[in-house]
Amino acid sequence: MKKQIGILIIVIVFIGILIFANWLLNKQSQKRNLSEANVLNSNIIQEVAPENSVSVSLMPNEVMENTTTKEDVVEGNIKKVTGQTFKKEVLESEKTVLIDFYADWCGPCKILSPIIKEIAEETEKVKVVQIDVDEEEELAMEYGIMSIPTMVVIKDGEEVERRIGVMKKEAILEMLSQY
Numbered sequence: 558m559k560k561q562i563g564i565l566i567i568v569i570v571f572i573g574i575l576i577f578a579n580w581l582l583n584k585q586s587q588k589r590n591l592s593e594a595n596v597l598n599s600n601i602i603q604e605v606a607p608e609n610s611v612s613v614s615l616m617p618n619e620v621m622e623n624t625t626t627k628e629d630v631v632e633g634n635i636k637k638v639t640g641q642t643f644k645k646e647v648l649e650s651e652k653t654v655l656i657d658f659y660a661d662w663c664g665p666c667k668i669l670s671p672i673i674k675e676i677a678e679e680t681e682k683v684k685v686v687q688i689d690v691d692e693e694e695e696l697a698m699e700y701g702i703m704s705i706p707t708m709v710v711i712k713d714g715e716e717v718e719r720r721i722g723v724m725k726k727e728a729i730l731e732m733l734s735q736y
Contacts, residue, residue, distance in 0.1 A: 647711055648714040
């Protein structure tokens with residue numbers, strides 16, 4: 558009986574190690590794919606023609622001037638913030654700032670994203686920014702982000718509110734109305 562329990566424990570530990578190794582490999586693969594995608598995206602320039610049509614051209618290995626950097630990417634009224642732009646865009650902002658900590662692979666983040674975009678378009682007194690926790694791990698750690706989506710409200714450079722998970726638009730607007 559003791560021998561069977563010992564074998565069972567060994568099998569369970571082995572399966573646990575396999576699951577952990579698989580998780581670790583997937584995480585490394587996601588980072589590698591993300592960095593490859595960033596390299597590819599950095600070689601793409603979008604030019605808007607007078608007719609508002611968009612043409613895309615690849616510029617391999619050329620030095621390009623006046624290109625958009627990762628820090629400048631704006632989606633609607635939402636600015637993507639990095640560690641380099643965080644102080645200026647968030648801590649030194651004259652407006653109250655709503656930070657959406659998210660990841661591209663996160664299902665609940667994808668549900669919340671259109672709500673955040675609507676709020677950014679409708680609200681002028683609040684600045685809305687997003688931080689990708691995979692790309693900005695240091696900021697996520699600094700703010701103690703343990704699960705996503707997490708929304709953090711910053712006023713005068715200080716955190717005044719934090720909400721975790723998907724929320725209805727009305728609840729987010731009510732939270733922001735206090736500031």
